[in-house]
Amino acid sequence: MANNINYTSGAKPVWCPGCGDYGVFAGLNSALTQLGIDKEKVLIVSGIGCSSAMPHVFSTYGIHSLHGRLIPVATGAKLANDDLTVIGVGGDGDGYGIGVGHLIHAARRNVDMTYIVIDNQIYGLTTGQASPTSLLGAKTKSTPLGSIETPENPVGVALAAGASYVARGFAGDPVHLAGLIKEGILHKGFAIIDVLSNCVTFNNLNTGDWYKQRVYKIEEGYDPTDMSKAVEKALEAERSNWSKIPIGLFYKKERPTYSEQDITLKKGPLVNQPDPTKQQVLEALDDLR
Amino acid sequence: MASVSVRIAGANGDGIESSGALLIEAAAKNGLHVFGYRGYQSIVGGGHVWYQVRIGDSDLHSHGRGIDILVALNQDAILHQKNSLNNNSIVIYDPSKVNVDALDTSKSRAVKLPMLDIAMEVSGNPIIRNVVAIGAVLKFIGMDIGEFDEIIKTRFGKKGDKVVDGNIQAAARGYNYEGVETACKLSGDGKHRYVLDGNVALSYGAYAAGCKFYAAYPMTPASGIMTWFASNESKGVFFKQAEDEISAINMTIGASVAGVRAMCGTSGGGFSLMVEALGLSGMLEAPIVVVNSQRTGPSTGFPTKTEQADLLFAMHASQGEFPRIVVAPSSVKESFRIGAEALNLAERYQVPVIILMDQYLSECVDSVEQFDLDKVSIDRGKIVKASNGTGKFKRYELTGDGISPRAFPGTKGLEHIAPSDEHNEYGELMSDMLAGLDESIEMRKKMHEKRMKKIDTMLKNETVFVPKVINEGAEYFFVTFGSTTGSAIEATEILKGKGRSFGVVSFEYIMPLDKERTLKLLEGKKLIDVEANYTRQLAQVIKQSTGIEIKDSILRYDGEAFTGDEIAERALLLTN
Numbered sequence: 001m002a003n004n005i006n007y008t009s010g011a012k013p014v015w016c017p018g019c020g021d022y023g024v025f026a027g028l029n030s031a032l033t034q035l036g037i038d039k040e041k042v043l044i045v046s047g048i049g050c051s052s053a054m055p056h057v058f059s060t061y062g063i064h065s066l067h068g069r070l071i072p073v074a075t076g077a078k079l080a081n082d083d084l085t086v087i088g089v090g091g092d093g094d095g096y097g098i099g100v101g102h103l104i105h106a107a108r109r110n111v112d113m114t115y116i117v118i119d120n121q122i123y124g125l126t127t128g129q130a131s132p133t134s135l136l137g138a139k140t141k142s143t144p145l146g147s148i149e150t151p152e153n154p155v156g157v158a159l160a161a162g163a164s165y166v167a168r169g170f171a172g173d174p175v176h177l178a179g180l181i182k183e184g185i186l187h188k189g190f191a192i193i194d195v196l197s198n199c200v201t202f203n204n205l206n207t208g209d210w211y212k213q214r215v216y217k218i219e220e221g222y223d224p225t226d227m228s229k230a231v232e233k234a235l236e237a238e239r240s241n242w243s244k245i246p247i248g249l250f251y252k253k254e255r256p257t258y259s260e261q262d263i264t265l266k267k268g269p270l271v272n273q274p275d276p277t278k279q280q281v282l283e284a285l286d287d288l289r
Numbered sequence: 290m291a292s293v294s295v296r297i298a299g300a301n302g303d304g305i306e307s308s309g310a311l312l313i314e315a316a317a318k319n320g321l322h323v324f325g326y327r328g329y330q331s332i333v334g335g336g337h338v339w340y341q342v343r344i345g346d347s348d349l350h351s352h353g354r355g356i357d358i359l360v361a362l363n364q365d366a367i368l369h370q371k372n373s374l375n376n377n378s379i380v381i382y383d384p385s386k387v388n389v390d391a392l393d394t395s396k397s398r399a400v401k402l403p404m405l406d407i408a409m410e411v412s413g414n415p416i417i418r419n420v421v422a423i424g425a426v427l428k429f430i431g432m433d434i435g436e437f438d439e440i441i442k443t444r445f446g447k448k449g450d451k452v453v454d455g456n457i458q459a460a461a462r463g464y465n466y467e468g469v470e471t472a473c474k475l476s477g478d479g480k481h482r483y484v485l486d487g488n489v490a491l492s493y494g495a496y497a498a499g500c501k502f503y504a505a506y507p508m509t510p511a512s513g514i515m516t517w518f519a520s521n522e523s524k525g526v527f528f529k530q531a532e533d534e535i536s537a538i539n540m541t542i543g544a545s546v547a548g549v550r551a552m553c554g555t556s557g558g559g560f561s562l563m564v565e566a567l568g569l570s571g572m573l574e575a576p577i578v579v580v581n582s583q584r585t586g587p588s589t590g591f592p593t594k595t596e597q598a599d600l601l602f603a604m605h606a607s608q609g610e611f612p613r614i615v616v617a618p619s620s621v622k623e624s625f626r627i628g629a630e631a632l633n634l635a636e637r638y639q640v641p642v643i644i645l646m647d648q649y650l651s652e653c654v655d656s657v658e659q660f661d662l663d664k665v666s667i668d669r670g671k672i673v674k675a676s677n678g679t680g681k682f683k684r685y686e687l688t689g690d691g692i693s694p695r696a697f698p699g700t701k702g703l704e705h706i707a708p709s710d711e712h713n714e715y716g717e718l719m720s721d722m723l724a725g726l727d728e729s730i731e732m733r734k735k736m737h738e739k740r741m742k743k744i745d746t747m748l749k750n751e752t753v754f755v756p757k758v759i760n761e762g763a764e765y766f767f768v769t770f771g772s773t774t775g776s777a778i779e780a781t782e783i784l785k786g787k788g789r790s791f792g793v794v795s796f797e798y799i800m801p802l803d804k805e806r807t808l809k810l811l812e813g814k815k816l817i818d819v820e821a822n823y824t825r826q827l828a829q830v831i832k833q834s835t836g837i838e839i840k841d842s843i844l845r846y847d848g849e850a851f852t853g854d855e856i857a858e859r860a861l862l863l864t865n
Contacts, residue, residue: 014721040701045543048709055706056718061698063546064708064718065539066569072536076543076551077698079529080502084547084698105532264527271548271697273525275499278662284524285493285660288483 005039007032009059014050018208020171020197021050024118025057027169027177027195028087032060034182043084045074047094050125050199051118054089068099071106071115078113081271082259085185086113093123096132096152106190107161112257114184114191117154118171120199121206128202135242138205155234155250158192159227165191166230166251170215171198172208173247180249189257196245211245218248225253291475292322292345293430294353297422298370299362301329301336308360308419309340311444315427315437316344317484317656320477325654326352326850331509331592337365344430346475350620350775352653354854358429359397360422361387362404371397379472381425383418400425400468407462412455420456424463431474434464482656487624487646487772488513490657491580494628495552496526497665500578502544502551504529504537509592510648511554511582534559538566538579545575546707548697550632550669554580556648557599558589564606567641571611573707574685574693574740576635576670582646585848594848595648597771598822601829603643604800612638612743615800617645619757619774621655623797629665634751636670638743639692645799647821649850650772671695676702683714687735691742711736744801754803758810760792765864768811768839769819770796770827772850777819779853780860791860796827808835817863818842819856 007029015021032042042060046052048067055062061084065073070088078086095103095117106115122140123129129142133154137146158166165187169177177195184191196215198208214237223229230251237245259265267273276284297308306327313323324343330336343353355375361367361382371392374380378397382389385406389399402425404418411417420441427437441456463469485493492514495503503518503526505511518528531537537553544551555563560581570577583599585591603615614634618624627644635642673694676682682703686693693714696703706712710720713732723729748754758766760781767777774795781791794811796802811831818828818839823846828839843859845851 011717012722014718038701040699040704043547043698053718053721056708059704061704062706062708063543063573064706064710065542066565066709069535069539069566069569072531072539073543073546075536076502076504076529076540076545077547078543079527079540080544080547080549080551081697081699101532102536105536262522262527264522264525267525270501270527270544271699273501275667276496276525278665280524281493281497281662281665284496284521285483288485288489289481 005033005036007039007042007058007060009057011056013057014053016201018200019050020120020195020199021054021118023171023174023177024089024116024195024197025054026174027181028054028089028116030174030178031181031185034178035185037085041084043077043086045070045077045086045088047090047099049091049094051089051091052094068094068097069102070094071099071102074113075106075109075111078111079259079265079270082265082269087185088113088115090117092117092119092121092131092133096154100132100157103157104161107158107163107192109258110164110189110255112188112190112259114181114193116181116193116195118195118197119154120197120203122199122203124199124202135205153234153238154194156231159230159234159251163192164189164253164255167192167249168194168196168247170196170211170247172212176217176247183249187252189255196247214243214245215247216244218246218250224249224251227251291473292343292349292353293357293473293475294341294343294355295358295360295426296339296341296356296370297360297362297419298337298339298366300365301332301338302334303362304416304419305338305340308423309342311420311440312342312423312426313484313654314440315423315432316342317482318436318440319432320479320481321345321475322347322349323484323654323656324349324352326649327652329593337369339370344475346477349655350779351850351852354852358426360426362419363387367391379429381422402463402466402469404463408459411458411462414455417455417459420459421463424460425466425469427460428464428469429472431471434461480658482658484654484656485621486513486652486654487618487621487650488582488652489517490621490624491618491628491644491646492517494625495578495632496521496524497662498629498632499550499667500526500552500632501549502527502541504531504540504553505555506531506534506537506559508556508559510584510651511556511580511646513651514554514580534562535566538563538577541577542566542570542573542575545577546573546698550636552578552580552632554582556582556584557586557602560599560603560606568607568609568611569709570641571607571613571740572709574639575707576639578631578635578642578644580644580646582648582651584648591848593648595772595850596821596846596848597647597773598826598846600645600770600799600826603645604830611740612640613800614640614642614747614798615645616642616798617771617796618650619771619795619797621650621653622657622660624650625660626664627797633666633668637668638747639670639695640743645771647772653772673703674700676700678702681715684716685712685714685736685739687714687739690746691739692746693739748801748803753798754801755806755810756794756796758792758794763792764790765815765817765860766792766794767819767856767860768794768816768827768831770799773819773821776851776853776856780856783853783857784860789861799830802830802834804834808837811835811837817860819851821845821851
């Protein structure tokens with residue numbers, strides 16, 4: 001459903017020309033436009049990094065939080081007001097490095113939010129150090145002789161942790177990405193979308209062309225409800241020595257969200273629930289007599 | 290004033306805590322004042338644990354020094370507790386388990402009570418031996434056994450008549466055992482009191498003031514707050530156990546920005562993890578309440594023991610400058626009031642409020658006649674509920690009092706970003722493309738001044754940022770904060786009995802501090818600093834704020850709480 005809401009703020013983006021972040025901006029804007037969600041009900045939460053300027057190019061509500069902490073901030077906001085559409089946008093350093101602990105628990109918890117990770121395999125804002133997804137041998141400012149740490153497999157981590165919607169997109173294909181984001185927002189539960197992205201300034205290895213030659217869309221007929229297949233798919237990039245990188249929906253499972261199961265949140269958004277009356281407090285205090 | 294300190298001591302797993310709770314309930318139902326304090330260690334089974342229950346006929350401020358009646362459930366109880374026995378004390382022991390040869394008979398009288406045999410006879414359940422002992426204690430302090438039967442019926446009714454009968458018989462056999470006779474008679478006033486610890490009082494206060502959201506990671510001694518919120522979700526509050534304290538405080542900030550009253554809690558170690566986000570709350574001007582229940586540090590320290598050594602840390606934690614409020618409740622009753630008021634202050638000034646509890650205050654049980662619910666109000670500060678249609682919303686508007694209007698996500702037309710980076714009035718970034726350019730230099734200065742101005746505003750509008758003086762006109766004053774206030778008050782009463790005139794200056798709201806009014810209150814008084822740390826942290830704050838240097842100190846940093854007697858004795862040495 002197309003609509004005439006303008007979700008963008010008109011703020012000039014801070015990203016370098018050619019940065020993958022523009023593709024994510026376009027993909028998210030397109031997804032919101034297709035869904036037509038009321039602007040005031042959208043809350044975009046970011047961490048710190050180039051990716052985290054994302055709330056500022058939108059005209060919705062936003063929180064630009066701390067490095068690695070967008071998940072708990074977004075979680076708190078969603079638990080407080082279930083009427084909001086909460087979208088987290090961060091980078092690979094933010095979400096797979098300093099904040100990876102939160103990712104595991106967000107996946108288990110199944111809070112109904114969408115988490116977009118712009119994964120460019122480098123720390124860009126700090127001018128080019130190795131990130132958790134930098135490939136073995138990647139030469140960066142912090143690994144001048146090449147990285148000797150095995151890269152993290154974020155899709156695999158999300159699957160193992162119990163995320164109920166796991167997808168990977170490519171910043172160079174914003175139309176495809178918009179579809180994944182849209183489905184992620186519609187999915188009731190924790191949706192993570194790892195977005196392969198290029199850093200034109202600090203990552204000379206994983207360039208836009210490098211990705212273009214390697215990514216392919218997960219074939220028609222793939223069953224995203226089959227966890228074993230999803231795990232196979234998640235391992236494909238590593239196993240093919242990065243010659244074949246699948247993008248698309250890896251896994252999706254309908255299961256109750258956190259708010260649907262909590263006895264307080266089941267009653268409706270916390271923010272709308274009444275304060276206790278004096279009589280209710282007195283009755284509560286009777287537990288102590 | 291008369292009081293008796295009863296200590297039930299044995300091994301972890303002996304049912305010490307439930308025995309203490311039974312005794313407390315029995316005394317409170319009789320209209321007596323009670324104060325309970327558990328001694329325990331950071332292990333799940335074994336170890337030597339005790340529960341001290343002080344019972345009195347008027348207000349009690351601490352668990353009291355020493356033991357008047359010891360229930361020794363094992364040999365360790367004699368070994369570890371014998372030095373704490375007061376003169377004319379009574380030791381109740383089971384001759385089949387405990388040998389009392391080591392007792393100083395000039396101080397203590399040992400009373401045989403075959404608890405285990407009686408327990409097995411009446412119920413076949415060895416744990417009932419504690420109830421036999423409680424029965425004996427009730428006799429020693431001159432209480433009626435009839436009311437105790439009712440308590441047993443209420444408490445164990447669900448377990449069936451057999452269990453109830455076993456317990457009633459066990460208590461009666463202890464009460465009537467040969468050699469068990471009334472040693473003192475405490476008279477209750479018949480009033481029913483709430484019996485609760487500081488953590489529970491704080492939780493109730495926050496609940497009464499509309500706190501909807503509590504997030505925490507388990508950490509002694511703050512976990513009692515978590516337990517309260519987790520078990521009271523049916524009352525319309527929400528509790529989230531987080532994966533760590535970093536997550537707990539960040540969730541709390543997210544909930545606050547989304548529009549609910551939100552609080553998180555921990556002890557010093559977890560507070561250390563929360564430090565970065567404390568600054569986030571300052572920068573977003575997102576009101577939150579953070580409870581730090583202090584325990585003995587540094588590092589893991591004594592997880593189950595008390596200290597007041599996080600004061601300067603709480604006042605200065607996180608990089609940069611931002612306004613905050615630090616408040617240390619002085620009693621269980623005040624924990625309720627401050628649990629409520631902290632939320633108002635946080636929202637009125639859009640700042641983080643740190644409530645400094647300590648292990649003693651968090652976990653000691655006090656009897657409180659009534660909480661002043663009429664004084665609990667909910668003031669959510671400057672909130673804009675609808676757009677007036679005049680362009681972009683200035684969430685961080687430069688205002689005269691430093692407080693800008695808040696709007697919650699979901700409100701049409703007031704969309705904005707709450708950013709951790711420095712920003713302009715709309716919440717737009719100045720940190721990337723504008724940093725260092727003229728317009729951002731100017732705005733940074735104004736925005737920082739706007740935030741900091743809130744300190745002046747709160748000092749101007751609130752009357753609470755001065756210490757409380759108890760017994761104005763006294764010759765000497767104990768200067769203290771937090772739970773130590775209670776023991777200091779008790780010390781003044783003991784000293785009064787010795788003909789000495791002492792008062793207390795108790796700092797509850799420590800930051801910000803109204804320097805002029807505080808100076809006026811302290812000037813010309815003879816002051817003795819009493820605090821549970823090594824570096825005299827409160828005295829440092831006082832010197833920095835008022836210039837007054839307090840020479841004499843009574844300090845403790847061995848993990849144990851002060852008692853009134855101890856402060857009184859040390860004060861006599863300092864002032865004689």
